[in-house]
Amino acid sequence: MQFKPVVALVGRPNVGKSTLFNRLTRSRNALVADYSGLTRDRHYGEGRVGTYPFLVIDTGGFEPVVKSGILKEMARQTEQAIAESDVVIFLVDARAGVNAHDHEIATMLRRAGPKIILAVNKAEGMNKVQATAEFHELGLGEPVPISSAHGDGVADLIENALASLVNPVVESSEETSMTEMDEEALEQALATEEGEEVSQELFTDHRIKLAIVGRPNVGKSTLINTLIGEQRVIAFDMPGTTRDAIEIEFEQGDKKYTIIDTAGLRKRGKVFESIEKFSVIKTLQAIEACNVVVLVLDAQSEISEQDAHIAGFILESGRALVVAINKWDGLDQDKRDWIIREFERKMRFLSFAKIHYISALKGQGVKALLKSVNEAHAAAFRKLATPKLTRELRAAVEQQPPPRKGIFRPKMRYAHQGGQNPPLVIIHGNALDAINDSYKRYLESRFRKVFKLEGTPMRIEFKSSTNPYKDSEK
Known part of the structure; x- marks a missing residue:
C-alpha cells in the first residue's frame, strides 16, 4: 500500500x-x-x-x-x-x-x-x-x-x-483501449452473448481493503475490535509505511479483509491534544488506499458539517461505501426518527449506499454491515459486458429519449465499461454534449438497477463522434 x-x-x-x-x-x-x-x-x-x-x-x-x-x-x-x-x-x-x-x-x-x-x-x-x-x-x-x-x-x-517521493500516474490501458466501433462490429457484438459469463465475476479471491472512518468518538475503534474479536481470528499489525498507518488482517468464511486503521495511530512530529484523536490526513489517505469505506456516524449527536465533508471526499474519490450509524441502542423512537431525517436531509448525495443502524459495543448489526461491505466491493469491481450495456442503453432511450437541444436530439450508439472502482460507463454517439444532468441521472439509475451496483458510486462519460469533414468545409 x-x-x-x-x-x-x-x-x-x-x-x-x-x-x-x-x-x-x-x-x-x-x-x-x-x-x-x-x-x-x-x-x-x-x-x-x-x-x-x-x-x-x-x-x-x-x-x-x-x-x-x-x-x-x-x-x-x-x-x-x-x-x-x-x-x-x-x-x-x-x-x-x-x-x-x-x-x-x-x-x-x-x-x-x-x-x-x-x-x-x-x-x-x-x-x-x-x-x-x-x-x-x-x-x-x-x-x-x-x-x-x-x-x-x-x-x-x-x-x-x-519526484523522489512517488511514482508518476500512468493511464490505465483498460480505460483507453476502446475505440470507435463500426456499425457491423457493433451489431455483431450485440447479437452474441460473448462476455456475459464473466460480466458478473465478483473477485472472490480478492482481499478487501476496508477503511473505517468518521469523526472522533463515534466508535471506530470499538467497531474494529468487534469485527475482529467476534470472528476469533488471528489479527496482526503491519506497520512501517511512511504515514505510520496500521493494517489489520482478518478473515470471515472465505472472505479476506485488510482494515486500514485510522484510529489511535502514532504521530510524526509535534501533535496537539485535539489532533491526537483524529487526523484528517490519515483519513483521506485511508479512503484513497481502500476499496470500501465504512463511514461511522454517531446516533447520539447531530450529523455535522465534518461528517458531510468526509462523505463528500469519499464520493469524490469514487470509493464504495457503507454507512454505519452507531450507538443506536438505547435511543427512543423520537430520537431515532430525528437522526434518520437528519441523514436524509444532509446526506442525500449518498443514496447509493446502504445504511446500517448498529451498536459496535454490543455487536448489534455488525454481521449485516460486513455483508453489505462484501456486496459494495463486488459492485465496485463488477465487469460490465459491452453487449449488455448497449442493449440496456438502447432500452433506456426507447423508454425515455433524451430531450432535444434546438433542432437536434442526442443520439447514443453504444456503451462500454471504461474502468472499475468506481464503475465507469462510456457512452458513444452524436451531439452528446447536449445531454443534461437529469437525463444522466436517469441512465445511472437504470444501470444501477440492472447491474446491481448498489453501494458504489459510478461515473458516466459521453464521447461524441467527430465529423472528419468539419474543418475542410468552406
Whole structure:
C-alpha cells in the first residue's frame, strides 16, 4: 500500500497560498478540519497538477512569534500541517521582498525537518534572476520563481517537489483501449452473448481493503475490535509505511479483509491534544488506499458539517461505501426518527449506499454491515459486458429519449465499461454534449438497477463522434 505524499503550503499572510491551493486542486471543494476550539482551519484537497498524485494542505498566514489570540491558533494549525507533511512549499512574495517574518519561518522550517521548496510567488513579468536574488539569504536552497495566479512554473514546482517521493500516474490501458466501433462490429457484438459469463465475476479471491472512518468518538475503534474479536481470528499489525498507518488482517468464511486503521495511530512530529484523536490526513489517505469505506456516524449527536465533508471526499474519490450509524441502542423512537431525517436531509448525495443502524459495543448489526461491505466491493469491481450495456442503453432511450437541444436530439450508439472502482460507463454517439444532468441521472439509475451496483458510486462519460469533414468545409 502506498499513500499519496502530503504537500503543505506555508508562508506569511497575503503571499498567495490560497491562490496556489486553488490551482493545485482545481477546485475549492476541500475538506475542512473543523475541530472545536480552533478559530482558523487547515484546508485539505487532492492535487491535480502534473503526473504525480498528492494531497495538499492550505494554511493560514503564519506568524511564528505571536503568543496569543487568533494568530496563535493559526500558527498552531500551520505547525500541525508541517508535522503531517512530506514536503513543505514555503511561499514568499517576489514583489514585497524578504522581511523578518520570512526569516523566522525559514528558521522554524529548518528545525522541523521536512523537505522544503522555496517558491517565490508573484514573479510574473519579472526577470527570474532579479525576482529570486534576495531570497537566497533565507538559506533554503535555490528559490523557484512562480505565479500562482497565472500558473507560471507551478507544474514544474510540483514535479520537482515530489519526484523522489512517488511514482508518476500512468493511464490505465483498460480505460483507453476502446475505440470507435463500426456499425457491423457493433451489431455483431450485440447479437452474441460473448462476455456475459464473466460480466458478473465478483473477485472472490480478492482481499478487501476496508477503511473505517468518521469523526472522533463515534466508535471506530470499538467497531474494529468487534469485527475482529467476534470472528476469533488471528489479527496482526503491519506497520512501517511512511504515514505510520496500521493494517489489520482478518478473515470471515472465505472472505479476506485488510482494515486500514485510522484510529489511535502514532504521530510524526509535534501533535496537539485535539489532533491526537483524529487526523484528517490519515483519513483521506485511508479512503484513497481502500476499496470500501465504512463511514461511522454517531446516533447520539447531530450529523455535522465534518461528517458531510468526509462523505463528500469519499464520493469524490469514487470509493464504495457503507454507512454505519452507531450507538443506536438505547435511543427512543423520537430520537431515532430525528437522526434518520437528519441523514436524509444532509446526506442525500449518498443514496447509493446502504445504511446500517448498529451498536459496535454490543455487536448489534455488525454481521449485516460486513455483508453489505462484501456486496459494495463486488459492485465496485463488477465487469460490465459491452453487449449488455448497449442493449440496456438502447432500452433506456426507447423508454425515455433524451430531450432535444434546438433542432437536434442526442443520439447514443453504444456503451462500454471504461474502468472499475468506481464503475465507469462510456457512452458513444452524436451531439452528446447536449445531454443534461437529469437525463444522466436517469441512465445511472437504470444501470444501477440492472447491474446491481448498489453501494458504489459510478461515473458516466459521453464521447461524441467527430465529423472528419468539419474543418475542410468552406
